[in-house]
Amino acid sequence: MVAIFIRSLIFNIMFYPNFLFWAIIALPTLVLPRAALLRVASWWAKTNILLMRIVCGIKVEFRGVEKIPKGPLLVASKHQSMWETISLLRFFDAPFFVLKRELKRIPIFGLYLIKADMIAIDRKAGGRALMAMMKRASDEVRRGRQFVIFPEGTRTAPGAPPDYKRGVIQIYADCGVPCLPVALNSGLFWPRRTFMRYPGTLVVEFLDPLPPNLPREEFFNRLRTAIEEASDRLVAAGRAEQAKLFRRVPDPIKA
Numbered sequence: 001m002v003a004i005f006i007r008s009l010i011f012n013i014m015f016y017p018n019f020l021f022w023a024i025i026a027l028p029t030l031v032l033p034r035a036a037l038l039r040v041a042s043w044w045a046k047t048n049i050l051l052m053r054i055v056c057g058i059k060v061e062f063r064g065v066e067k068i069p070k071g072p073l074l075v076a077s078k079h080q081s082m083w084e085t086i087s088l089l090r091f092f093d094a095p096f097f098v099l100k101r102e103l104k105r106i107p108i109f110g111l112y113l114i115k116a117d118m119i120a121i122d123r124k125a126g127g128r129a130l131m132a133m134m135k136r137a138s139d140e141v142r143r144g145r146q147f148v149i150f151p152e153g154t155r156t157a158p159g160a161p162p163d164y165k166r167g168v169i170q171i172y173a174d175c176g177v178p179c180l181p182v183a184l185n186s187g188l189f190w191p192r193r194t195f196m197r198y199p200g201t202l203v204v205e206f207l208d209p210l211p212p213n214l215p216r217e218e219f220f221n222r223l224r225t226a227i228e229e230a231s232d233r234l235v236a237a238g239r240a241e242q243a244k245l246f247r248r249v250p251d252p253i254k255a
Contacts (some may be wrong), residue, residue, distance in 0.1 A: 005054075007042065008197040011055045018047055020193055023108055030115055034094070037115050042090035049087070057199030057245075058189045064206035067180070072141045073209075074172055074179040076223055078231045079150035080158055084204070087095065088182070091206075092146040130167075130175030137243055139172040151223065158187040158235045164224050168217045181207040183230030185238040200242045203234045 029037040052058040068091055075092070077084060082240040089095045101120040104110040113120075118141070121133045142145050151168040172179055184204045190197055207226050210219060 004196065004198060006193055007056050011051060012195045014051055014055065018051065019044065019224045022047070023112070026112065030111060033102070034116060037112060038089065038095075041112075042217050045090050048083075052189075052202075054196065056176075056189075056197040058197060059201045060087075061201055061203045062091075062206075063203060067206045067208060068092075069178050069180065069209055072144050072175055072177045073146040074141065074149070075146055075148040075182060076151050076168060076179055076227065077148065077182035078184050079152055079155050080184065081155060081190040081192060082204070083186045084182075084184060084191050087204070088148055092148070094145040095148050096137075096145055097141060097148050098137065127247050134167075134171060134174060135236075137171065137222070138176075141175040141177055148172070151227075155187070155192045157192065158185060158238075159232075162224065162228050164220070166220065168223065169220050172214075173216065174221055176212050178209040178212055179223065180209045181226045181230075183207060183227050183234055185231065185234035188235060188238045188242065194220040198242060199245055200238055203229055203238070205234060 022040060025038060026040040029040055049060045052060065070093075073092070075088070075095070077088060085097070095221070096118050098119045098121055099113065101122045104113050104118075104120050117140075119133055120134055122129050137147055149168065149171065151164045151167045152162060156162070182204065184202070184206070186202050188198060189200055189202045201234075207230055210222055210226075214222070
């Protein structure tokens, strides 16, 4: 575990200069079409994956990419780590998140969020702000964009009981487009609330899209079941792999 701690420390030390490098590279995109910024963000995500593999021994596998529909889309993903907020965007032409308004006030980074046309919400403003956000989100989807949401609302640890918010039903009904469920096991390798990074194979799996206009309860149950069953399978496989790695690989610090 000492070696994993050291590798995690090295990764985190390299992560921020890497972000700064791409933030500088991206400056010209502030006066270019939004697609230029998204391209640079994709390069940033790919370099993070490379660093994860070289420094931390984390391989990344994307499954079911061929299932991603073109055009307007609702993307509903399991959320275990900050990692997916960085890495999912590269698979879509015009993606957007809903995020805290305060993030747009961060120097430079906030400018990129504004350029990418992310939707900011004041969480203290109550139901009226939520309704305005949902209306704008559905309008953006009708313009051909892809709305990436996390139905549980926050990051959850692998294996934790699911807590899907029913607001996803209204978002789905308002958007009137297919919904792409996404399962993953990122929390095993890039856990929340710690800088530790653990080796193994991080898997993201794009599942079969749900068609638009399903009855509300049917949509909710099918979405939750699809994401949870696939994520549980990926987490179990990831834990089995890690168990073998931790038994097989000696700690060079102690050796």
